[in-house]
Amino acid sequence: MSTFILNEIRKGFYLDSVALMRLSRQIAASPGIAEAALMMGTPSNVAIMRNAGILKDGKTDAQGNDLVIAMRADSEAAARAALTEAEKELDKPKTQADGASAWRPRSIAAAVAGVDGLNLALISVPGDFAAAEARKALSRGLHVMMFSDNVSIEDERSLKEQARESGLLMMGPDCGTAVIGGAPLAFANRLKRGGVGIIGASGTGTQEVSCLISEAGEGISHAIGVGGRDLKKDIGGITTLMAIDALDQDSATERVVLISKPPHPDVAKVVIDRISKSPKPYTVCFIGADSADLPSNATFAPTLKAASEAALGRAIVNDGFDVKVEAKQLAPRKGASRIEGLYCGGTLCAEAQVILKAGGRQVASNAAIPGVPDFEHADAKGRERIIDLGADEYTKGKPHPMIDPSVRDDAIRAALKDPPIAVVLVDLVIGYGAHADPAGHLVETVADRGPDAPHIVASVCGTEQDPQVRSEQARRLRAAGIHVAPSNADACELALAIVNRT
Amino acid sequence: MKLIEDANKEALKRILEAEPKLLDVIPAREAIKGLKERMILHSGPPITWDRMCGPMRGAVAGAIVFEGWAPDLASAEKLAADGGIKFHPNHHFDAVGPMTGMTTVSMPVFVVENARFGNRAYCAINEGLGKVMRFGGNDETVLARLRWLRDVFGPEMSKTLRLLGSVELKSIVARGLSMGDELHQRNVACSSVFLREVAPALARVSTDKEVLAECLGFIAKNDQFFLNIAMAMAKTMTDPAKGIRGSTVVTAMCRNGTEFGVRVSGTGDRWFTAPVEMPEGLYFPGYSEKDANPDMGDSAIVETVGLGGFAMAASPAVAGFVGAGSPSSAANFTKAMGEITVSQNSEWTIAAMDFAGVPTGIDVRLVVETGLQPTINTGIAHREPGVGQVGAGVVKAPMGCFTQAVRAIAKDLGVS
Structure with missing residues (x-):
């Protein structure tokens, strides 16, 4: 095979050696080039090029301040082409790469040191490491929102005590939703700002209430998450009590909604005592409880929708949606009389149990509220199932169905083929953190259902301002024959109305 | 925790308070206590001949011939293989050396003293670019240059430095940083500033114009001349920080081409070792990563x-x-290295980062916690003996050294 050696000298042309080495590598990779280098003509560089066999007759006239372009190629044409490319690279105007903005701190310490005015850390690492990271954040004066779960109750207690001593909010562990000063954290929605403060021990409960209020035209000051165990006896409501203090002092907050599963009675007493000392009106939604013994500045709400209406001070009017009217238009499914609830949101699932139970249905759930048997219980047999697909037994090693709704697909398809089922009741949760298009996913999943499949009744938890756009999601569902209610509570009522007609 | 934080503060204080000055250039046998005939100091943690990489063996053979312990390279290798040479790390003798890091009795070494603590460190003279012993080169040109350094350049530099009294090193580094040096791969600015500092004195002490021109030219043509001075300087800065109980600050990082070694203040002279990694880099024409030897040298002291x-x-x-x-x-x-260091050095600043000080005091806990391995700029040697440098690049210190160090300190402090 013939070889062609091409040498070119640029007198008095200096370029940084690393830049030249990068360019050399690029030119050496050109078609038909055996070896190539761009180097300043210093004696040691000339020796290197000579040893590489790319100098004509092993020598060059270049001096230390001259650039040498040297190559050995299969043919003259290949060498000329590579030289042209090299010269083009040397002479073309350069644009700065976007390197400087690529740095992201890898540790809480570096973030605090590098950015002024940080005051909150969102911690979402595996549970084994979450407590250690939270301690670092708290000791640096940061409030903490801990999305991580699988943190021991002992760690939760000691973290919350440390936070209380430093006057910091410890939201979580297992805190899915918070909106602080308009900033959505983890699973949260883009909300109007306003006078309603929310304290939530649950994620989707906070999302549903905040979205219903925002869509009704009011706004949210802050939604503070406390974590699902805050009102248990072991924790004693440390974060809930601090959240009440914070919202009491916050001038933007006019009234407060507290959402939780029914607390431990001792803790409930402490929290309610504290509420009685607040100058602001409270709505208390202990989802699954029938009532609570509340002071005069607080009202009880059995459902998320009721809590939203209490905070709004008026009923939510949904342009034209009337359960009875809707239900009338729906043909009953022959021989079917059951409702099956397939939920992504844990608190939405709890609300469904409350409403269906109140509507006289016999329900069971894997995430049962007080008075409802769970699936393991002997009484569960023959009852209608309201399933929380975000519960641990469904999400081990898999993403939460709010992120990846396909966890629910098989259950939905099975329910649609189950003869006794009249209504499949589902939720869609949108906003930050959620799937980009849960409606599209659901539509695709149910596309091949038969003409006499059960009715599908859905609600979309979210707002018009969310990236997925609530009305757009609803439109896509309706276009696919799915019945869309303006809230989860309304969806439950519609399901009831359908089965009660049959 | 408080104990560790206080210990690290003390370690940093000692590192930052250093006043390193270049005092002299003298033969290693005069400078280094305990250095004897048929003894070779090498880079990195301890290693025996049978585990040495190619360039290290090449350099050893060259050093043996240079010292006259064997007549040629082949018999030099045999002498080394038969146990006729004692090998020790430079670090065990207050010394450092780049790449293979050869230090033997008759080589002239820079003497740097930390005036604040009175300790000294030594490093041989940088040979320049091309085929050199530090990259495993050992042919006649390599040995001839070493003889010239020993017989001509070393004595001239000694006279020069004695006339000057001493050369203050921290300010040269500070100026170099503002002129584009990072002091490992780039030393052209510091070498130039150094030349400016010593040239008049060199001219005064020199009795032969030709010798003077050769000496000035040698420094002027070697962009890496200052590296070896910076290495000895760095060692004088970290040595006083050794042995502070509970301190998790790194006092030395070095490689012998086979293993990477780390010393931590709280564990004194103990080495934490792990296999060295391959540098990621760019190669001279005719070479590629296939030719590269794994990471090597005491230069990571910088x-x-x-x-x-x-x-x-x-x-x-x-x-x-x-x-x-x-x-x-x-x-x-x-910035990333700032995440694994205790503080910044306010005397050595970087204009492009709004005069932030260089991140100083590697904390082994932070390395393990963040998963960020220290980044080291380095030259790349050919893996065969006798070839020399084939490229340059960047390498990471292996995580294993740091996890071991964290465990050792935890054990020492009785925490598990």
């Missing part, structure tokens, strides 16, 4: 004091060695 890969932002072009690294991303390397 990273230990916040220079080299830690000061990448001062020398943006060097970032180009890494993957698609763009010079404009150089500051990211320095």
